[in-house]
Structures are given as C-alpha cells and as structure tokens.
Amino acid sequence: MKEVSKKLGLSQDTLRYYEKIGLIPKINRNKSGIRDYSEEDCKWIEFIKCMRGSGLSIEVLIEYLTLFQKGDESINARKEILIEQRKILINKVEEMQKTIDRLTFKIERYENTVV
Incomplete structure (x- = not known):
C-alpha cells in the first residue's frame, strides 16, 4: 500500500477509505494479508483520483x-x-x-493607475 500510495500521490488513509466505502473494487491480498494492487487496480485508482480532482x-x-x-x-448508463459530469465541468x-x-x-x- 505504501508503494501504491507514493506512486499515485494518495495517502494510505485515502486508499483505505476508498476501499472501505466501495469506491475501489476489492483488492487482493497476499499470503501475509498485505494488499496486492494489480496494474488494473492502479489504473482504476488513477481514474478515481482524476475524477475526484475535477470535482x-x-x-x-x-x-x-x-x-x-x-x-x-x-455502457449507456x-x-x-460521464456526459453529465462533462457538462458540469464545462460550466x-x-x-x-x-x-x-x-x-x-x-x-x-x-x-495603469499605480505610478
């Protein structure tokens, strides 16, 4: 988690919170119980970070x-x-x-007035 936190620029607390509330799909864990983030997990977290950053x-x-x-x-839903959120961002x-x-x-x- 520490490595992913640094790589993605999110605190470990934020990652835990996102996982707790279901914003991040269930993360696999290794034999020691440590979270084992896949490349797909990281891409999803990057998407979330981008979307949260835009409001x-x-x-x-x-x-x-x-x-x-x-x-x-x-897909249509x-x-x-995304279309609705784009409209909001454009505004x-x-x-x-x-x-x-x-x-x-x-x-x-x-x-122009200050000398």
Whole structure:
C-alpha cells in the first residue's frame, strides 16, 4: 500500500477509505494479508483520483463503479454519467474563465493607475 500510495500521490488513509466505502473494487491480498494492487487496480485508482480532482462526488463515482461492475449492459448508463459530469465541468470552466477575466481587468486597472 505504501508503494501504491507514493506512486499515485494518495495517502494510505485515502486508499483505505476508498476501499472501505466501495469506491475501489476489492483488492487482493497476499499470503501475509498485505494488499496486492494489480496494474488494473492502479489504473482504476488513477481514474478515481482524476475524477475526484475535477470535482466528481464520491456518490457519482460509486454509482459509476456499480454500473461498471455490471459489464456491457451498463455502457449507456455509464456514458450518460460521464456526459453529465462533462457538462458540469464545462460550466465550471466557463465560470472560472469569467473570474480570471475579471481579475485580469482589475489587475490591469491597478497597473495603469499605480505610478
């Protein structure tokens, strides 16, 4: 777990929490009971990290994982979740751009008035 934590930039507590709430599929353990993360596990965790970083809720991600585990029958539902989340992110980006533009305007005003 320590190695995966460093590799993916998530704390061990976060990994344990994600596993506890079902956000990470069950991780295999070796004979000593130590978590044995596969490459697929790491890819899934990277996806979660990316989605959480962009503002997706844990609830949405759990819903996505639940659908993912159902296989191909849930492809359309998973796609709809991603489309909806993309719309939300696009709106956030537009709002952030407005804020950046306003800050730029204010900074330019200060630069033009300060001697």
